[in-house]
Structures are given as C-alpha cells and as structure tokens.
Amino acid sequence: MSTTSSTARSGRKGRSGLARLGPLPWIGPSVLLIVLVVLWPVYEMVRASFLRISSSGFVRGSAGFDKYEQLFEEPSLPSVVLSTVLWTVVVVTATMVLSLALAQLFNQRFPGRRVTRWALIAPWAASVVMTAIGFKWMLNQTAGVLNTLMVDLGIIDGPKDWLGDPSTAWPWMMFVAVFVSLPFTTYTLLAGLQTIPGEIYEAAKVDGTSTWQTYLRITLPLLRPAFLVGVVINLINVFNSFPIIWSMTRGGPDSATATTTVFMYQLKNADIGQSAAMSVVNFALVVVMVVAFLKASRWNQEES
Numbered sequence: 001m002s003t004t005s006s007t008a009r010s011g012r013k014g015r016s017g018l019a020r021l022g023p024l025p026w027i028g029p030s031v032l033l034i035v036l037v038v039l040w041p042v043y044e045m046v047r048a049s050f051l052r053i054s055s056s057g058f059v060r061g062s063a064g065f066d067k068y069e070q071l072f073e074e075p076s077l078p079s080v081v082l083s084t085v086l087w088t089v090v091v092v093t094a095t096m097v098l099s100l101a102l103a104q105l106f107n108q109r110f111p112g113r114r115v116t117r118w119a120l121i122a123p124w125a126a127s128v129v130m131t132a133i134g135f136k137w138m139l140n141q142t143a144g145v146l147n148t149l150m151v152d153l154g155i156i157d158g159p160k161d162w163l164g165d166p167s168t169a170w171p172w173m174m175f176v177a178v179f180v181s182l183p184f185t186t187y188t189l190l191a192g193l194q195t196i197p198g199e200i201y202e203a204a205k206v207d208g209t210s211t212w213q214t215y216l217r218i219t220l221p222l223l224r225p226a227f228l229v230g231v232v233i234n235l236i237n238v239f240n241s242f243p244i245i246w247s248m249t250r251g252g253p254d255s256a257t258a259t260t261t262v263f264m265y266q267l268k269n270a271d272i273g274q275s276a277a278m279s280v281v282n283f284a285l286v287v288v289m290v291v292a293f294l295k296a297s298r299w300n301q302e303e304s
Contacts, residue, residue, distance in 0.1 A: 008142045015081055019228045024155050029200035032278075040068055042283065045276055045279050045280060045283070046276075046280055048272065048273060048276035049067055049068070049276035049277040049279070049280050050062060050063055050064065050065070050067070050273075051063055051273055051276075052273060053272040053273050053276075054272075055269075055272070057272070063273055067271070067273040067276070067277040068277045068281075069276045070274050070277075071267075071274050071277045071278055071281070076254065076255040076258075076263070077263070078257070079256075080255055080258050080259065080260055080263045081171075081260060083258070084239065084259040084260045084261075087145075087170070087174065087177075087238070087241075087259055087296045088235065088238050088239045088289075090174055091174050091177045091178055091181065091234075091238045091241075092231065094174070094178045094180060095177075095178050095181040095185050095230075095234055096227070096230060096231060096234070098178065098182060099181075099182055099185035099186040099188075100186060100189055100227075102120070102182065102186045102190075103186050103187075103189035103190040103192075103193055104193070106120075106190050107184070107190060107193045107194065117151050120183050120186060120187075121183055122180065122183075123179055123180050123182065124180070124183030124184060128180050128243045128244060129243045129247050131176065131179070131180055131244075132176055132243060132248050133247050133248075134245045135172065135248065136163065136247060139162040139163055139172060139248075140180065141159045141160065141161045141162070141164070142159060143163075144159075146162070147159040147160060147162075152244065160209065161234060163248055163249050164253070166253075166256040166257050169248070169249050169257045170257060172248070173244055173245055173248055173249070173257065176244050176248070177238060177241060179246070180236055181237070181238070184230075184233070185230045185233075188226050188229055188230045188233075189223065189226050189227065189230060191226060192217070192225065192226025192227070193220075193221070193223060193226075195222075195226075195284050196218075196222045196223070197218065197263075198298045200218055200222075201214065201218070204217075204218055208226060208261055228294075228297060231297075232290055232293065232294070235286075235289060235290060235293060236286060236290065238261075238284075239260075239261075239285070239286055239289065240261050240286065241261065242258065242262060242265070243264050245257060245258065245259060245261075246262055246265070250262075251263065251265075251266055259281060260278065260281070260282045260285065263278060264278040264279050264282055
C-alpha cells in the first residue's frame with residue numbers, strides 16, 4: 001500500500017514538474033531553430049560590420065564605425081535607395097491590384113476555372129532564377145525573341161538592348177517580379193474571399209445594396225486580414241529581392257539597376273565589412289518599413 005502511494009506521489013511530482021515547463025517542450029525546437037537560422041546570422045552580420053575583414057575572409061581587427069561612414073559616403077547609395085523604394089512600391093502595388101482582380105475572377109464559377117487556377121501556379125512552381133533567365137534570353141539583343149518579333153513586325157528599326165539601358169531594364173524587371181509574385185498573392189486573397197459567408201451577400205441584396213456598394217462595404221473590409229498578409233509578405237520579399245535583378249542585369253551598368261540588396265552583394269567584392277554594414281542598414285529599413293505599414297494600416301484593430 002505504501003509502495004503504491006509512493007509511486008503515485010512520484011508520478012504526480014513528475015507530472016507537476018513537466019507541467020511547470022508549460023509549452024516549452026513543444027516550442028523549444030522552433031525557438032532553437034529561430035536562434036540558429038535567424039538570430040545568430042543577424043548577430044554575425046552586425047559583428048562583421050564593425051570589423052576589418054580582408055578579401056580572403058581574415059579579420060584584421062576592429063573598424064569601429066568606419067564601415068558605416070564609408071557606406072554613407074558611397075556616391076551610388078542615394079540613387080540605389082531611391083530605386084529600391086520605387087521598385088518596392090511599384091511591384092507591390094501592381095501585384096496587389098492584379099491579384100485582387102484575379103482572386104475575384106477565380107472566385108466566380110466559369111468553364112475552365114480549375115485549369116486556369118492550375119495555370120496560375122506555374123510561375124510560382126518554377127524557380128525564380130529560371131524564370132528571370134528565361135526572360136533575359138527573351139530580351140537578348142542579338143537572339144532574343146522579342147527583338148526578332150518586333151523587327152519583323154516593323155515596330156522597331158533594329159534590335160534593342162532592353163536590359164542594357166536602365167530606363168527599359170527597370171520596367172522589364174518589375175514585370176518579372178510581378179509575374180512571379182501573382183500566384184501566392186492571388187491565392188492568399190482567394191482564400192480570404194472564400195471565407196466570406198454567402199448569407200452576407202444575400203442580406204445585402206435583399207437590402208437593395210448595389211454591387212459596387214457591396215464590394216466596398218462588405219467584401220473589402222472582410223478581405224482586410226488576407227490583404228494585409230499579402231502586402232506585408234510582398235513588401236519583405238520584393239524589398240529583399242535578389243535573384244531577378246542579379247540574373248537579368250547584375251545591378252549594372254555600375255549600380256544603375258541595383259536595389260540595396262544587390263548593392264550589398266556588389267560591395268562584397270570590394271569590402272566585406274562595408275557589405276555587412278549595408279546588410280545591417282538593409283535589415284533596419286525592412287523592419288522600419290513593415291512596422292510603419294502595420295501601424296498605418298492599424299492591423300491589430302477591429303473594424304468599427
């Protein structure tokens with residue numbers, strides 16, 4: 001009897017000890033993964049920005065804030081930051097507008113809807129680098145299909161270097177960025193549309209609300225959570241976009257088609273510490289941008 005009581009007490013102690021840990025045993029692996037994959041690289045990035053590092057990777061000592069001073073003295077930095085802002089705003093805005101229209105279309109019933117939904121996944125399923133290189137070859141000055149077609153149709157007099165001129169390279173890179181961003185954003189908004197109960201639309205119809213009023217007063221407010229998710233994820237992805245620009249122009253000529261992420265990689269060849277400083281600035285810009293957007297959109301407040 002005493003043995004049984006002792007076993008029961010020890011079992012209760014064991015359970016109470018485990019209970020005191022709360023959810024830690026379950027979230028522990030995730031926290032460890034975040035520390036190893038996110039926080040540790042960020043720490044190393046910040047640390048490297050205060051060091052003198054040779055091109056071969058050897059640390060030559062502390063640099064203090066010299067790398068940041070050198071970075072802000074870079075003549076290309078202001079134009080690169082401005083290009084990054086324009087790139088992000090144009091691509092995210094175009095992506096959200098087109099995705100909203102496509103989500104509305106795919107939310108309707110029409111012949112071939114399943115096939116068109118599958119077709120939209122193609123740009124998402126393909127590698128971003130592969131897609132960018134495919135467009136690069138299509139725009140090639142000597143053998144590109146676009147130049148060949150436009151010359152044959154008499155639209156242009158001769159082959160054009162679309163990616164060699166920043167005035168034409170930027171629009172094409174933005175087009176590719178929107179093209180590869182549409183699938184995820186469209187399906188995010190489509191999922192949001194499909195959570196809206198049909199009874200709400202029926203009640204609005206009974207009340208005599210017009211289609212446009214229904215869309216503005218019912219659909220868009222209820223779609224707001226999905227829309228915010230799409231905007232935030234696109235802001236981060238587009239701002240940090242590297243494969244499209246690097247694959248199509250490598251940020252050239254010089255840094256005329258570079259964003260801050262590409263510019264950071266360009267600096268790596270000349271000064272690793274300065275490149276790390278650009279990484280820190282880039283990370284801070286992303287955080288500020290996302291926080292400012294979330295604050296402006298009042299994401300955590302319920303609609304009145």
